[in-house]
Structures are given as structure tokens and as C-alpha cells.
Amino acid sequence: MIAANELLNSSIVIIDDEPANVMLLERLLDQHGYTNVQGFINPEKGWEYVSNNTVDLLLLDLQMPKLSGLDILRMCQEGENDRTLMPVMVLTADTTAPTKRRALSLGAQDFLTKPFETYEVTLRVKNLLRVRASYQSLTKDKERLEAAVQKRTQDLMQTQVEIVERLGLATEYRDDDTKAHTFRVGEMAAAIAEELGMDKEYVNQIRLAAPLHDLGKIGIPDNILLKPGKLTPEEYDQMKKHSEIGASILSGSSSELLKLAEEIALTHHERWDGSGYPRGLKGTDIPLSGRIVAVVDVFDALTHARAYKPAWSVADAIDEIRNCSGTQFDPDVVFSLISRFNSDERTFFVDAA
Numbered sequence: 001m002i003a004a005n006e007l008l009n010s011s012i013v014i015i016d017d018e019p020a021n022v023m024l025l026e027r028l029l030d031q032h033g034y035t036n037v038q039g040f041i042n043p044e045k046g047w048e049y050v051s052n053n054t055v056d057l058l059l060l061d062l063q064m065p066k067l068s069g070l071d072i073l074r075m076c077q078e079g080e081n082d083r084t085l086m087p088v089m090v091l092t093a094d095t096t097a098p099t100k101r102r103a104l105s106l107g108a109q110d111f112l113t114k115p116f117e118t119y120e121v122t123l124r125v126k127n128l129l130r131v132r133a134s135y136q137s138l139t140k141d142k143e144r145l146e147a148a149v150q151k152r153t154q155d156l157m158q159t160q161v162e163i164v165e166r167l168g169l170a171t172e173y174r175d176d177d178t179k180a181h182t183f184r185v186g187e188m189a190a191a192i193a194e195e196l197g198m199d200k201e202y203v204n205q206i207r208l209a210a211p212l213h214d215l216g217k218i219g220i221p222d223n224i225l226l227k228p229g230k231l232t233p234e235e236y237d238q239m240k241k242h243s244e245i246g247a248s249i250l251s252g253s254s255s256e257l258l259k260l261a262e263e264i265a266l267t268h269h270e271r272w273d274g275s276g277y278p279r280g281l282k283g284t285d286i287p288l289s290g291r292i293v294a295v296v297d298v299f300d301a302l303t304h305a306r307a308y309k310p311a312w313s314v315a316d317a318i319d320e321i322r323n324c325s326g327t328q329f330d331p332d333v334v335f336s337l338i339s340r341f342n343s344d345e346r347t348f349f350v351d352a353a
Contacts (some may be wrong), residue, residue: 006133007126007129007130007133008033008034008035009035009036010034010036010056010057010129010132010133011036011038011053011054011055011056011057012029012034012036012037012038012055012056012057012058012059012125012129013037013038013039013040013046013049013050013055013057013058013059014026014037014038014039014040014046014059015040015043015046015047015050015058015059015060015061015064015069015072016039016040016041016059016060016061016064016091017041017042017043017061017064017065018041018061019041021061021091021114021116022039022040022041023039024116025037025039025059025116025121026039028116028118028121028122029121029122029125032122034125043061043064043065043066043067043068043069043072044066044067046072047067047072047075050072050076050086051075055086056086056087056129056132056133057086057087057088057089057125057128057129057132058072058076058086058087058088058089059089059091059112059125060072060073060088060089060090060091060108061090061091061092062090062091062092062094062099062103063092063093063094069090069091069092069103070102070103070106073088073103073106073107073108074106076088076106076107077106077107085135086132087109087110087128087129087131087132088107088108088109088110089108089109089110089111089112089124089125089128090103090108090110090111090112091112091114092111092112092113092114093113093114095111095113109128109131110124110127110128112124157257160255160257160258161208161257164208164209164211164212164257164258164261165211167212167215168182168183168186168211168212168215169182170215170218171211171212171214171215171217171218181300181301181304182210182211182212182213182214183211184296184300185210185211185213185293185296185297185300186206186207186208186209186210186211187207188296188299188300188337189206189207189210189289189292189293189296190203190204190206190207190210191340191344192292192295192296192333192336192337192340193206193288193292195336195337195339195340196288196292196332196333196336198288205256205257205260206260206264206289206292206293208257208261209257209258209260209261209264209289210261210264210289210292210293210296212246212250212261212264212265213246213261213264213265213268213293213297214242214246214265214297215245215246215249215250215261215265216241216242216243216244216245216246216247216248216249216265217242217245217246218245218246218249219241219242219245220238220239220241220242220245221238224238224239225239240269240277240278241278243265243266243267243268243269243277243278244266244278246262246265246266247262247263247265247266249265250262250265260289263287263289263290264287264289264290264293266278266279266290267279267281267286267287267289267290267291267294268290268293268294268297269294270282270286270290270291270294271294271327271328271329272286272291272326272327272328272329272330272331273326273327273328276294276328283330286330291329291330291333292333294328294329294330294333295321295329295330295333295334295337296337298320298321298324298328298329299317299318299321299337302316302317302320303317314341314345318337318338318341321334321337321338322334322338
């Protein structure tokens, strides 16, 4: 319900080159309690006021010198602010159909025929102000609702991020003493995605999802996962199951982030030549996310000590990645890694904060 005093405080502007008309309307509106009425007999000054202030209702004459009412209506429509939704009541003695059609097409909401009838003026003004106030109230309600939805969406996204981070940490506790491998893989995957020209949303998503690439190692026995020596063929076959285990853990989610993490977990051991696992996908049949993580996962594994090997130098690791381009790895991803390394080596020396 719109309070009467809210309407009486509305900003009303009158633009009419006839002083008698302006004075009559000002006096009439004042008598009915309207406290914020501005009258202009110079249309240019009137337009200047309208274009620089919030106006709730414009009473506008059509036939004026230099700047006509139709000109002002046109400029209101071209505006980029609240003027495009400001109600306009046309003041005119010309009631012909062509004039009405033109004014209506330019955004006029109502017509007041000269000479004015007192009761008609006040009734039409009140009705238009009610419509304006209702629209403003709906707009505020919409903004509050949108803000609440945005806040809820941000909260849900933050919850997803926290879940992903904790799942990644759970993986690290199995086989990485530094607890930083997943962080590095996420940062490098994001850098490579950026180098490949992916949009910011994808870059951010892969930064968050890539650390879950080895989540399935949770299901691999310690005597295999932590074995310091070379795995037997049987042990290696069991180790390879971590891709499908990880994908299974992450499957069924409606979250785009977790869907991407599932995709990465399942495909980051596929090979460009089709000899990888678990599905033997080849070339671009392997999702881009899996192709990116395949490269950065190996690079990080090579440059950091593991139970079964010492750390390689960065130069040697880059050479190995280059040698595997076109067989194990997507050549475009390899090129992007080397390009990024040459432009910013710090990308490949990230560590957990």
C-alpha cells in the first residue's frame, strides 16, 4: 500500500511556454498538498532540470519554440537512466489522432486537454504517480530478491569450493608429504588454460577442479600406493583403477565444478595416441581438461621427489614433456606449457601458501 504522503512528496515538473498554464498547474497542485513541483516556461531549462534530476512525473506541452514537447519525449526515450520510465502527461489543445499517436509512440502515458478541468488534473496526476510508485516498489523488491539470490549463490559456491579443497587435501594425506601437489596442479592447469585462450570462468573452474584428479587414490591400498619400488603388472593394474574410483566418487553431482572434477579424474591418464587408460580415448576425444591435467600432473611429478624417485630439474622435465608431445600429450597443450614457462617461469614454481 502506497502512503498518501509518499505521493505528495513526488517530484513533479511542468514544462509549458505559456506562463498562465504553469502558474495554474503549480497553484492547483499546491492546493492539493504536492510539495515538490517545479515549473518551467523555457523548455530548454526545463529539459536541463529533467536530465539532471530524478523526476516522478512530467507535465509537458507539445507546441513550444526551439525545443518542442515531442523533442523532449524523444530525448527521454534515448536516455540511459530512470527518465525512460518516467511517466509523461502531455498538455495540448491538439487532440487529433496523428498527434496522439506520435506522442504515444514516443512514450507519453496520458493526455490533458487545454483548457484544464481541475478535477481531471488532480485525478490524472494522482493515478500516474501511483503507477510510478508501484513500479519503484516492485523494482526495489526485485533488487532485494536478486541480492538475496546472489548471496545464496555465492554461499553455495563457497561451500562447493570448501568441499573440493578438503577432498583434495584428503588425497594429499595419502601419498604427498608436502601436501602441495594438488595446489600446484590446480595453479598450473589454470595457467595452461589461460595460455590456450579459455575464458576466465573456465580458468577458475579448472583451478578448483584439477586438484581432485587423483581423488581415487583413496581407494588404492597403501602397500601399492606407497610402495618405494617399481610396481608389479598386477599392482599397476590396480593402481590404474584410481581414475574410475575418483570419477565414481564425484559422479552424480549437479555442480558444474564437480562435473569438471569428475571429467578430470576419469581422463587425466588418457594419452593423445590412444594408449592411455581407462578408456583408451584418443586425440580430441579426450576432454581438454583431461589433456591439460595430464601434462601438468606429469610435470609436477617429475620436478618433485617421490618415494620411488628423486626430483628432476625443471629443464629435464620440460625436455621430457616435449619429447612426449604427440604421443602421450596433446601438442597444443605442450606448446602452451613451454610458452608459459618461457614467458613466466614463476608459474611453475608455485607452492601452497
